[in-house]
Amino acid sequence: MIVFGTRNRSKTLDSGQFFCPRCQAQRRYDRKQARPYFALYFIPIFPVGEGREYIECQTCGAAFETRVLNAKRAKPASDLAGQMNRVKDQLAAGTPVEYVVRDLTAAGLEWAVARAIVDTQAGADRKTCETCGLDYTSAVEVCTVCHSPLTNVKR
Numbered sequence: 001m002i003v004f005g006t007r008n009r010s011k012t013l014d015s016g017q018f019f020c021p022r023c024q025a026q027r028r029y030d031r032k033q034a035r036p037y038f039a040l041y042f043i044p045i046f047p048v049g050e051g052r053e054y055i056e057c058q059t060c061g062a063a064f065e066t067r068v069l070n071a072k073r074a075k076p077a078s079d080l081a082g083q084m085n086r087v088k089d090q091l092a093a094g095t096p097v098e099y100v101v102r103d104l105t106a107a108g109l110e111w112a113v114a115r116a117i118v119d120t121q122a123g124a125d126r127k128t129c130e131t132c133g134l135d136y137t138s139a140v141e142v143c144t145v146c147h148s149p150l151t152n153v154k155r
Helices: 066-070 080-085 087-092 097-106 111-122
Strands: 004-020 025-040 043-047 052-057 126-128 135-137 152-154
Touching: 004 052, 004 066, 025 066, 052 066, 080 087, 080 097, 087 097, 087 111, 087 135, 097 111, 097 135
Parallel strands: none
Antiparallel strands: 004 025, 025 043, 025 052, 126 135, 126 152
């Protein structure tokens, strides 16, 4: 029995720093080229098509089109220290947990750190909007996005 087909081979063309849309932070990247090869018994023999370039984040492993290197990162609306000082007030005012995390990451904080800070401030008891799916602290009664009542408590 003869086993044949195609197999992609990748090679690194260069590397550098970029703003990863998935990590939401400055990360190291590799610019790579993937090219299909004819393979016989799973061994690539010769190229059979054009190569395709892509950018690979070295932290999360996600692949992006090369134009991600040209994307401009939006300037944060406020400073990180100010955002962190307002977390408790925002949650008490009825801002969804996800929106507070988004604001912290936009100000330059890593997503996991922002989520840990918000989870600490919000506490374990949460309410979820059945319409939007957004999480709120247990003191909030109505979704500030769709104005639906919040009834279910997550623990």
